[in-house]
Amino acid sequence: MQDTQYKGVNTQLRIYETKLLTREDFEKMLRAEDLAEALDVLKSTDYPVDVTEAIEHKNFDKFLLSHLKDMYNELYQVTPDSEVIQIHTLRYSYHNLKVLLKQRFTGMDLEHLLIPIGKYPVTTLRNLVNTEQSEKLNPIMVEGVTEAIADYETYKRVEAADVFMDTYYYKHMRTITDRLNDPTITKMADAIIDLDNLSTVVRSINQKKSRSFLHTVLSSSGSISKHAIIEAAQEGSIAVLNQLYMEKPYAKKLEDIMVSSKNDIDPMVLDKVIDEIVHDLMDEAKLQAFGPMPVMAYMFALEKEITNIRLILVGKDNKIDNAIIRERMRPIYES
Amino acid sequence: MARLNVKPTRMELANLKSRLSISTRGHKLLKDKQDELMRQFIILIRKNNELRKEVEEELTEAMKAFVVAKSLLNESFIEELFAVPDKSVTLDIQEKNIMSVMVPEMNFSVNEDDKDAELQYGLLNSNSELDDSIERINKILPKLLELSEIEKSCQLMADEIEKTRRRVNALEHLKIPQLKETIHYIEMKLEEDERASITRIMKVKDMGQ
Numbered sequence: 001m002q003d004t005q006y007k008g009v010n011t012q013l014r015i016y017e018t019k020l021l022t023r024e025d026f027e028k029m030l031r032a033e034d035l036a037e038a039l040d041v042l043k044s045t046d047y048p049v050d051v052t053e054a055i056e057h058k059n060f061d062k063f064l065l066s067h068l069k070d071m072y073n074e075l076y077q078v079t080p081d082s083e084v085i086q087i088h089t090l091r092y093s094y095h096n097l098k099v100l101l102k103q104r105f106t107g108m109d110l111e112h113l114l115i116p117i118g119k120y121p122v123t124t125l126r127n128l129v130n131t132e133q134s135e136k137l138n139p140i141m142v143e144g145v146t147e148a149i150a151d152y153e154t155y156k157r158v159e160a161a162d163v164f165m166d167t168y169y170y171k172h173m174r175t176i177t178d179r180l181n182d183p184t185i186t187k188m189a190d191a192i193i194d195l196d197n198l199s200t201v202v203r204s205i206n207q208k209k210s211r212s213f214l215h216t217v218l219s220s221s222g223s224i225s226k227h228a229i230i231e232a233a234q235e236g237s238i239a240v241l242n243q244l245y246m247e248k249p250y251a252k253k254l255e256d257i258m259v260s261s262k263n264d265i266d267p268m269v270l271d272k273v274i275d276e277i278v279h280d281l282m283d284e285a286k287l288q289a290f291g292p293m294p295v296m297a298y299m300f301a302l303e304k305e306i307t308n309i310r311l312i313l314v315g316k317d318n319k320i321d322n323a324i325i326r327e328r329m330r331p332i333y334e335s
Numbered sequence: 336m337a338r339l340n341v342k343p344t345r346m347e348l349a350n351l352k353s354r355l356s357i358s359t360r361g362h363k364l365l366k367d368k369q370d371e372l373m374r375q376f377i378i379l380i381r382k383n384n385e386l387r388k389e390v391e392e393e394l395t396e397a398m399k400a401f402v403v404a405k406s407l408l409n410e411s412f413i414e415e416l417f418a419v420p421d422k423s424v425t426l427d428i429q430e431k432n433i434m435s436v437m438v439p440e441m442n443f444s445v446n447e448d449d450k451d452a453e454l455q456y457g458l459l460n461s462n463s464e465l466d467d468s469i470e471r472i473n474k475i476l477p478k479l480l481e482l483s484e485i486e487k488s489c490q491l492m493a494d495e496i497e498k499t500r501r502r503v504n505a506l507e508h509l510k511i512p513q514l515k516e517t518i519h520y521i522e523m524k525l526e527e528d529e530r531a532s533i534t535r536i537m538k539v540k541d542m543g544q
Binding site for chain 1: 399402403405406407411414416418421455457458459460462463464466467470
């Protein structure tokens with residue numbers, strides 16, 4: 001793919017970027033006395049907030065998702081290669097598949113949990129889950145769903161949906177990045193998968209899960225081998241960091257965690273640092289004039305913005321201390 | 336105090352006297368029952384208070400942690416994680432008799448097959464704060480169940496105490512005084528009749544002389 005194909009999009013992105021919430025907007029929301037005031041701040045931005053409805057039903061995800069959906073739809077239209085956006089929207093597609101699989105396994109009605117975001121419409125995904133075949137969808141996705149169903153038929157474990165979909169999500173992401181063959185995107189995907197694996201290992205070690213559990217939940221699509229992680233995990237989470245992650249370009253940030261923790265790594269701090277590392281990677285890439293990276297960086301910023309807004313709104317609604325909210329806020333995109 | 340509407344006869348008097356003795360005995364028994372129920376109730380209530388305070392504190396903490404964890408994730412993601420419960424719990428309720436009050440005794444058992452399942456929910460769309468809050472809630476569960484058992488017992492015992500107290504009061508303040516008064520009335524009446532008949536006989540005797 002020609003990098004210059006993106007030059008139109010990247011110009012348009014600069015316009016989209018101006019619509020992102022600024023640090024001042026977030027500060028204003030944080031300083032708000034109550035939920036209504038915070039919503040008022042949000043109303044003055046691009047979000048389609050109905051303040052009375054939001055206060056009454058507390059359904060913040062409704063307008064947040066609708067905004068996210070609109071933005072993704074716009075991006076799908078302007079980006080030359082839809083797979084670039086898919087790297088971000090795959091999470092929703094695989095979430096929908098999990099919901100549909102669980103519906104199939106248990107016969108429960110979970111329709112309200114479907115999120116209409118992603119390259120593939122929900123009906124196509126539903127078709128796949130019902131018939132176990134599809135010509136429109138990526139073969140990786142089809143394979144994942146077939147495997148999950150086969151596993152369920154044999155062992156009758158509903159969690160097969162979660163296990164298989166999580167694994168295939170990473171596989172699918174890896175296939176896309178391999179096909180795009182862009183060194184920055186590959187680097188990014190490596191970092192995301194490796195760091196997700198790290199987070200999973202630390203969480204599993206804290207919960208004293210077994211080796212076979214790690215084998216099930218870790219992804220083998222990262223740049224660090226899954227077996228190496230499992231081996232290192234036997235000696236604790238610090239060992240995993242020391243043995244496998246110190247060569248990475250983002251090692252410095254991880255070192256900081258090791259200094260602050262003695263024996264165990266606090267997974268909450270780790271989750272935040274991981275987001276910061278990815279943010280830094282995106283930050284480096286967003287100023288590229290050509291190529292798909294600015295789109296990637298923008299989508300990442302959008303997702304984090306929504307997380308931050310949700311965090312503040314829920315925090316204001318539940319009268320959570322500003323310090324707790326601030327501590328958890330993800331990095332803000334600054335153009 | 337109203338007196339019972341009965342005929343002042345010896346037969347009735349005997350009847351009433353036996354009723355009075357049964358009532359007095361019943362009253363004593365019921366009073367004893369009430370005292371014992373109260374004693375047990377107070378013990379339970381104290382335990383209930385302590386447990387409730389403990390559970391409420393822990394639950395508030397856990398819910399706070401959950402709210403924070405939840406705010407970092409899409410709500411549909413979380414609902415999807417827990418849409419299908421990974422454990423099935425069997426509840427076995429037996430009845431225990433405390434002073435003729437049948438209070439529930441609950442036993443919970445987690446299905447053995449489910450205990451082995453290590454993966455409770457997918458790790459992709461969850462975070463460590465969620466792990467933490469779920470673990471806390473899991474820990475509270477046994478206490479919460481114990482609390483529900485004790486609260487139900489307290490409720491049932493409170494009903495029974497109220498019923499017993501009403502019975503004791505009815506006997507003490509209504510039934511027994513009524514019986515006593517009626518007995519007194521019949522006795523008076525009978526004595527009066529006796530005196531009347533003696534006087535009459537004396538009069539008849541005088542008339543004959």
